[in-house]
Structures are given as C-alpha cells and as structure tokens.
Amino acid sequence: MKIDLKRLIGMLEEVNSVTDEGEGMTRPAFSNFEDQAHEWFIKKCEALGLRTHQDAFGNSFATIGPKEGKGILIGSHLDTVNNGGKFDGALGVITALEVAATLLDNNVSLKKPVTVVAFRAEEVGLVGSSVFTGLLERTERFEDWLKNINRTAATVDESIGYEAYTDYLELHIEQGKNLETKNKNIGIVNSIASLNRMNVTVHGEAGHAGTISMEERNDALMNTAKILTEFERIVKSYGAPNVGTVGTLQVYPSSRGKSSSPLI
Numbered sequence: 001m002k003i004d005l006k007r008l009i010g011m012l013e014e015v016n017s018v019t020d021e022g023e024g025m026t027r028p029a030f031s032n033f034e035d036q037a038h039e040w041f042i043k044k045c046e047a048l049g050l051r052t053h054q055d056a057f058g059n060s061f062a063t064i065g066p067k068e069g070k071g072i073l074i075g076s077h078l079d080t081v082n083n084g085g086k087f088d089g090a091l092g093v094i095t096a097l098e099v100a101a102t103l104l105d106n107n108v109s110l111k112k113p114v115t116v117v118a119f120r121a122e123e124v125g126l127v128g129s130s131v132f133t134g135l136l137e138r139t140e141r142f143e144d145w146l147k148n149i150n151r152t153a154a155t156v157d158e159s160i161g162y163e164a165y166t167d168y169l170e171l172h173i174e175q176g177k178n179l180e181t182k183n184k185n186i187g188i189v190n191s192i193a194s195l196n197r198m199n200v201t202v203h204g205e206a207g208h209a210g211t212i213s214m215e216e217r218n219d220a221l222m223n224t225a226k227i228l229t230e231f232e233r234i235v236k237s238y239g240a241p242n243v244g245t246v247g248t249l250q251v252y253p254s255s256r257g258k259s260s261s262p263l264i
C-alpha cells in the first residue's frame with residue numbers, strides 16, 4: 001500500500017493558500033485564518049469520506065473505521081507563527097489525512113477507529129491539545145482570556161477527549177538541524193523539551209549620558225550584557241541537548257529611543 005504523494009502535496013498547497021498577506025504562512029491562533037483552515041480541513045475530510053466533528057473548543061477531528069472502541073489519533077496543528085514555514089503543523093495534519101485516505105482507498109478493514117486531528121492554537125502554548133487532554137492551566141486571567149477568544153469555561157470542560165484514544169502519532173518537521181547534519185530523512189522522537197519561560201528585571205540608575213562619569217554609572221543595560229554572556233556560558237556548560245534563549249530586551253527610560261527629534 002502506498003500513499004498518493006501528489007494528493008498529499010496538493011492538500012498541503014490548498015491549506016497553505018489560507019494565509020494572511022506577507023512572506024510565508026500567517027495563520028495565527030484564534031484568527032480568521034486559523035478558522036478558515038479548520039473549515040477547509042472539515043470540508044476536505046468529508047469529501048474524502050471521513051466522519052468529522054469539532055469539539056466545543058474548536059479542535060477538529062475526522063475518523064475512519066469502527067464507530068465503537070478506543071481509537072488511534074494522528075495529527076498536528078494548523079495555526080502558525082507569523083510568517084512561518086509551510087510545513088510546521090500543516091504537514092502533520094495533511095500526512096495523517098493522506099494515511100486515512102489511503103486506508104479508505106484500499107478498503108482496509110480496521111480493528112479500531114483511526115482519527116485525524118487538527119489541534120487549535122499550538123503556537124501559543126499547546127492550547128488546543130492541552131484542552132483536549134484536560135491539562136490547560138487555569139491562571140488568574142483565565143476567564144478574561146477565554147472571553148477574548150470567544151470561549152467559555154464550559155467549552156474547555158466539554159472538550160476533554162483523550163480517553164477515547166489509546167495512541168497518538170504526529171509527524172512534524174524538525175526545527176533543529178540534527179537530521180540535516182546527519183543526512184537522515186526521518187527520526188523518532190524519544191523525549192521532548194521541558195520549556196520554562198521567565199521575565200527578568202535588571203535595575204540600574206538613570207543618569208545623563210553626557211555628564212555622569214563612567215565610574216559613577218550603574219547602567220542596567222551594561223549589567224544585563226554581562227548577565228547574558230554568563231547565561232550563555234552556563235547553558236553551554238550543561239552540554240547538549242540543553243538550550244537557553246534570551247529573546248527580547250526592553251530598555252527604560254531610554255530617552256533616545258523615545259525621541260521624536262530628527263536630530264538624534
């Protein structure tokens with residue numbers, strides 16, 4: 001049994017035609033573009049003969065095989081970061097769909113249901129799959145956040161659905177360079193990164209850039225630069241696969257940064 005590569009690439013192109021303007025793919029979580037991609041998914045699955053449904057939160061599912069019993073779940077997500085690549089997320093959903101379509105084409109009699117899933121809002125903290133597994137963290141701002149995305153606590157509770165499945169498979173593009181460096185086509189993931197995010201504030205002392213002597217300064221940005229260098233040294237000392245990133249710096253009061261004068 002072989003998959004239809006042409007159909008797979010065609011479906012990938014179709015879903016990737018749903019994107020905001022600009023370079024690459026832009027289907028942010030909870031945007032109209034993500035909604036449209038899910039609508040496309042449901043229509044496509046129905047056309048291919050799969051049984052579809054969406055949970056109350058908006059995760060999309062399409063099933064083949066027996067109507068009873070615990071099933072196998074295969075899929076990924078359809079949202080992207082801004083100007084993201086064409087494979088991240090979409091490839092996992094489309095390959096899962098191609099697997100289901102191939103099984104249907106070949107009239108394979110399945111012992112258990114096979115369900116293709118497109119999870120919501122992966123790029124903003126694995127939100128859709130966290131809802132599905134009942135692991136969504138209920139922070140202080142939980143209710144406000146739900147209101148913003150047009151959902152309620154009830155839609156989150158209703159959408160816990162993992163118990164209907166025994167296994168989960170996901171094909172995902174590698175976002176590092178391991179396979180490329182080793183000249184391999186595919187690898188099997190046996191562990192995942194445990195992510196930790198934090199905001200750090202470094203306090204200094206504001207002063208006149210033209211008059212405070214170098215000896216008298218306590219410059220927050222310069223002190224931060226020393227911290228960053230040390231941060232990298234510490235992370236590297238732990239060796240692979242440990243990684244650490246500093247992604248954003250905001251400097252206050254930064255009078256020059258705020259100036260509207262054309263002279264400085």
Ligand SMILES: [Zn+2]
Nearest residue numbers: 088089122172
């Ligand atoms: Zn992804």
